[in-house]
Amino acid sequence: MKKIIIGMLVLLMLFTVVGAAAAQSGKYALVVKSAGNPFMEKVREGFENAISEVGGEAIYKAPAEPTVEAQIIMIEQLITQRVDAIAISANDPEALRPALQKAMSRGIKVLSLDSSVNPNSRMVHVNQADPEQIGRVQIQGIAEMIGGEGQIAVLSATSQATNQNLWIDWMKKELEKPEYDNIELVKVAYGDDLRDKSVSETEALLKSYPDLKGIIAPTTVGIAAAGKVLTDRDLVGEVYLTGLGLPSEMAEYIKNGVSPWMYLWNPIDLGYLAGYAAEGLVAEEITGEAGESFTAGDLGEKEVIKAGEGTEIMLGAPFRFDADNIDQWKEVY
Numbered sequence: 001m002k003k004i005i006i007g008m009l010v011l012l013m014l015f016t017v018v019g020a021a022a023a024q025s026g027k028y029a030l031v032v033k034s035a036g037n038p039f040m041e042k043v044r045e046g047f048e049n050a051i052s053e054v055g056g057e058a059i060y061k062a063p064a065e066p067t068v069e070a071q072i073i074m075i076e077q078l079i080t081q082r083v084d085a086i087a088i089s090a091n092d093p094e095a096l097r098p099a100l101q102k103a104m105s106r107g108i109k110v111l112s113l114d115s116s117v118n119p120n121s122r123m124v125h126v127n128q129a130d131p132e133q134i135g136r137v138q139i140q141g142i143a144e145m146i147g148g149e150g151q152i153a154v155l156s157a158t159s160q161a162t163n164q165n166l167w168i169d170w171m172k173k174e175l176e177k178p179e180y181d182n183i184e185l186v187k188v189a190y191g192d193d194l195r196d197k198s199v200s201e202t203e204a205l206l207k208s209y210p211d212l213k214g215i216i217a218p219t220t221v222g223i224a225a226a227g228k229v230l231t232d233r234d235l236v237g238e239v240y241l242t243g244l245g246l247p248s249e250m251a252e253y254i255k256n257g258v259s260p261w262m263y264l265w266n267p268i269d270l271g272y273l274a275g276y277a278a279e280g281l282v283a284e285e286i287t288g289e290a291g292e293s294f295t296a297g298d299l300g301e302k303e304v305i306k307a308g309e310g311t312e313i314m315l316g317a318p319f320r321f322d323a324d325n326i327d328q329w330k331e332v333y
Contacts, residue, residue, distance in 0.1 A: 026084035050275025119310025123288035135170025150213030
């Protein structure tokens with residue numbers, strides 16, 4: 001009997017070792033919104049760092065244009081390649097559902113990050129910060145800049161971007177407070193996370209609304225494009241800008257006063273967290289159920305929490321970048 005028990009324990013240990021080795025040598029794919037997006041390039045860096053630490057192979061997919069059709073094609077390719085996990089920043093929360101459900105039916109672990117997909121299309125979402133906090137803080141920022149009155153506009157990414165739309169919903173809820181009665185949101189424009197289109201949309205806002213006092217751009221591509229337009233038109237102190245930007249791209253506009261301050265989180269850490277979440281799913285340390293926890297490398301212990309109809313893993317609160325700290329951060333990302 002003793003020999004049988006020992007034999008069973010040995011087999012169990014072997015299966016555990018084999019399972020861990022399989023997870024560590026797996027293929028982990030990251031699908032982003034579009035190529036040439038500086039934010040997504042930093043997400044990629046963090047994701048690849050995490051996968052390298054766990055001994056896996058990172059595969060990066062970035063469509064030339066931010067379309068859901070291009071992402072679906074890439075998901076189908078990854079299914080054929082038999083990857084172990086797919087982490088995706090969605091161009092559309094619903095249209096990706098059939099492709100992602102197909103991937104999960106083939107045993108592929110699916111998670112979203114940055115811009116989420118329908119909870120039925122993934123196991124967990126990796127969120128950069130609380131959406132309510134992100135939306136409200138940007139209204140609070142622009143209100144302070146323009147002295148609590150005047151016309152403002154939002155320059156977003158794509159009209160289908162889950163994260164952008166959720167943040168904008170919270171902006172509108174914040175604007176319902178009595179202290180913003182003298183602020184008017186005149187337009188939500190979409191630059192599709194393309195530099196040239198974001199420039200054109202900024203110029204169109206200035207032309208259509210000559211009394212515009214502020215622009216919120218909750219997208220790194222959009223805020224940098226708007227910063228250039230306002231700088232080139234010498235509108236410092238006349239039209240204020242805030243939103244979510246990369247310190248390296250926004251340092252000039254923070255220093256010249258076009259954008260007194262803006263917000264973001266570390267996209268490298270966001271990709272890093274997504275990489276470890278993917279590894280946790282593949283290694284079956286987590287399943288995506290609320291209450292689970294895992295160690296995300298240098299980020300330490302992270303918990304899976306309830307979020308609407310699904311679950312998520314939160315990176316942290318948005319950080320304010322201004323003239324006092326931009327020089328130290330512009331060298332980081």
